Structure formats: structure tokens, C-alpha cells
Amino acid sequence: MADLSITAANVEKAAGAVTESYIAGATVTAGQAVYIDSATGKAALAACDLTAEAANVKGIALHGASADQPLEIQVDGTIYLGAGTEGAVYVLSDTPGGFASHTDADDPASTEYTAVIGVGNDDSGIDLCIFPTTYQTA
Amino acid sequence: MAEVSVTAAEVLVGAGAVVKTGTAGATITAGDVLYEDPVTGKLLLAQRDATATEAQVVGIALGGGGDGQKIEYQTGGTIEIGSSASIAEAAVYILGTTAGAMQPHTDHDPDGTKVPAATQYTTLIGIGNDDNGLELCIKPSVHQISA
Numbered sequence: 001m002a003d004l005s006i007t008a009a010n011v012e013k014a015a016g017a018v019t020e021s022y023i024a025g026a027t028v029t030a031g032q033a034v035y036i037d038s039a040t041g042k043a044a045l046a047a048c049d050l051t052a053e054a055a056n057v058k059g060i061a062l063h064g065a066s067a068d069q070p071l072e073i074q075v076d077g078t079i080y081l082g083a084g085t086e087g088a089v090y091v092l093s094d095t096p097g098g099f100a101s102h103t104d105a106d107d108p109a110s111t112e113y114t115a116v117i118g119v120g121n122d123d124s125g126i127d128l129c130i131f132p133t134t135y136q137t138a
Numbered sequence: 139m140a141e142v143s144v145t146a147a148e149v150l151v152g153a154g155a156v157v158k159t160g161t162a163g164a165t166i167t168a169g170d171v172l173y174e175d176p177v178t179g180k181l182l183l184a185q186r187d188a189t190a191t192e193a194q195v196v197g198i199a200l201g202g203g204g205d206g207q208k209i210e211y212q213t214g215g216t217i218e219i220g221s222s223a224s225i226a227e228a229a230v231y232i233l234g235t236t237a238g239a240m241q242p243h244t245d246h247d248p249d250g251t252k253v254p255a256a257t258q259y260t261t262l263i264g265i266g267n268d269d270n271g272l273e274l275c276i277k278p279s280v281h282q283i284s285a
Binding site: 114 | 283
């Protein structure tokens with residue numbers, strides 16, 4: 001399944017948003033999924049096909065930032081993205097910072113980590129349920 | 139995708155289990171997926187194809203009981219479902235259409251029918267681990283795939 005295509009300017013926190021603040025470790029765009037690098041403590045782009053740490057998604061960037069700039073991310077509640085399918089289950093993808101609609105029990109592929117992002121709502125957003133794991137499909 | 143066939147005697151709490159106690163509103167078996175009746179406050183069997191209320195999952199039963207009896211249910215952490223259930227590692231599990239059941243998520247059946255179908259509610263249960271169990275990430279929703 002293709003990554004959700006997000007226009008950065010559309011990204012906004014919505015009902016029940018829980019946010020946290022970090023320092024970006026690289027260029028981050030609003031709407032990208034990030035993890036926290038254990039060595040630097042900085043936010044980097046998450047992906048399901050690299051390391052378990054890179055799949056340990058922490059939240060979704062609420063704005064853009066360059067390396068070493070402050071970055072606010074949303075970790076829970078509803079996020080408005082200007083995109084999304086109601087009722088779809090979204091998981092971290094193999095594009096750094098990306099996430100896609102989940103398809104089946106073989107998704108993500110073997111050697112990739114399953115990390116849930118949330119469920120699409122009826123207002124072009126996602127009700128976040130960020131839940132990274134270290135498990136891989138057989 | 140077939141629903142998970144749970145053997146009640148194999149259902150056990152795992153690491154980091156968060157457990158609550160409630161009162162059964164009907165006959166409940168270990169491994170059943172539960173919601174709380176907002177009128178009676180009792181626990182009943184959840185399913186995604188009835189009302190939004192019935193899709194508001196609160197946890198998985200850890201024991202069995204009849205109407206009015208105490209039930210322990212797990213709301214977070216790892217739950218052991220058992221080897222008989224053939225839990226798939228890394229699969230995403232959602233609420234089923236049979237009362238109290240869950241199933242691996244797929245976005246469509248072999249016949250092309252969307253899953254969950256329109257008028258059904260997408261409620262996350264957890265992710266399969268490598269030890270016949272689930273890492274619970276219960277997330278009920280009122281959202282439905284469009285037809």
C-alpha cells in the first residue's frame with residue numbers, strides 16, 4: 001500500500017492531542033513519523049525496514065525543522081493530516097517518516113517491524129494509537 | 139480472514155499485564171473480547187458489526203463467568219493466547235464480527251469485500267508476538283470504512 005500523501009501545511013493537532021518536544025536530528029517535515037535516537041536523544045525519521053530502534057516510532061511531527069532545531073511531535077489523540085481513509089489501520093512504512101494503510105498479515109514484509117500509527121477518522125486525520133513493536137512477520 | 143480460535147485454558151497474563159476487574163453481564167469465557175455496557179456497567183462480548191457501543195473494547199477476559207459473576211480482564215501489556223490459537227507474529231489483530239472474537243487485520247477478503255466492511259467499526263486489539271500471544275494496544279473507534 002502506498003504511503004499516505006501528506007501536505008505539510010495541512011498538519012494540525014486536533015481533539016485530545018498529546019504533544020512532546022524534542023530536538024530534530026535531521027530535516028523533518030510536518031506529518032512525518034519520528035523516533036528518538038537513543039545515542040543523541042534527537043528525533044529522526046522512523047522506518048519499519050531499518051533497525052528496531054528506527055521502527056520505535058514516537059510520534060508525528062507537527063511542523064518542519066532542520067537538524068538541531070526544536071520539534072514538537074504529537075504522540076496521542078487526534079491529528080489532522082488533510083488525508084486519510086476512515087476506518088483504515090495505519091502502520092509505519094519503509095519510507096523514512098512515512099506510514100501507509102495496513103493490508104494484511106504479511107504487511108509489513110518479513111524483516112520489517114510492525115508499528116501501528118492509528119486508525120483513520122472521518123475528518124481527514126488519524127486517531128493516534130502509536131504502538132511500535134520488535135515483531136516481524138514470518 | 140478467520141477469527142482466532144481460542145482455547146480458554148491457555149489464556150494467561152504475560153509481561154506487563156494491566157488487569158482490571160468487572161462484573162459479567164452474560165456468560166464470558168477466557169479469551170473473549172469485552173466491552174462495558176454503559177447502562178448496567180457490566181461486561182459483555184464485543185463485536186465490530188453491531189453498535190458503536192459494542193465495538194468499544196475494554197479488554198480480554200482472563201477467566202470465565204456467568205451473569206453477575208466477577209471477571210478479570212486484561213487491558214494492556216502482553217497476553218498469552220496459547221499455541222492452539224496460531225497467533226501470527228507481527229500481525230495486527232482487530233475486533234471480529236462474532237461476539238467476543240478477534241481476527242488478524244486484512245483490508246479485504248479474498249472476494250474483494252472490504253475489511254472491516256462498511257458499517258463495521260475498526261477496533262484495534264494488538265499485535266501478535268513470537269510467543270503465541272498479543273501485545274495489547276486496544277483502540278476502539280467509531281470509524282467505519284466507506285462503502
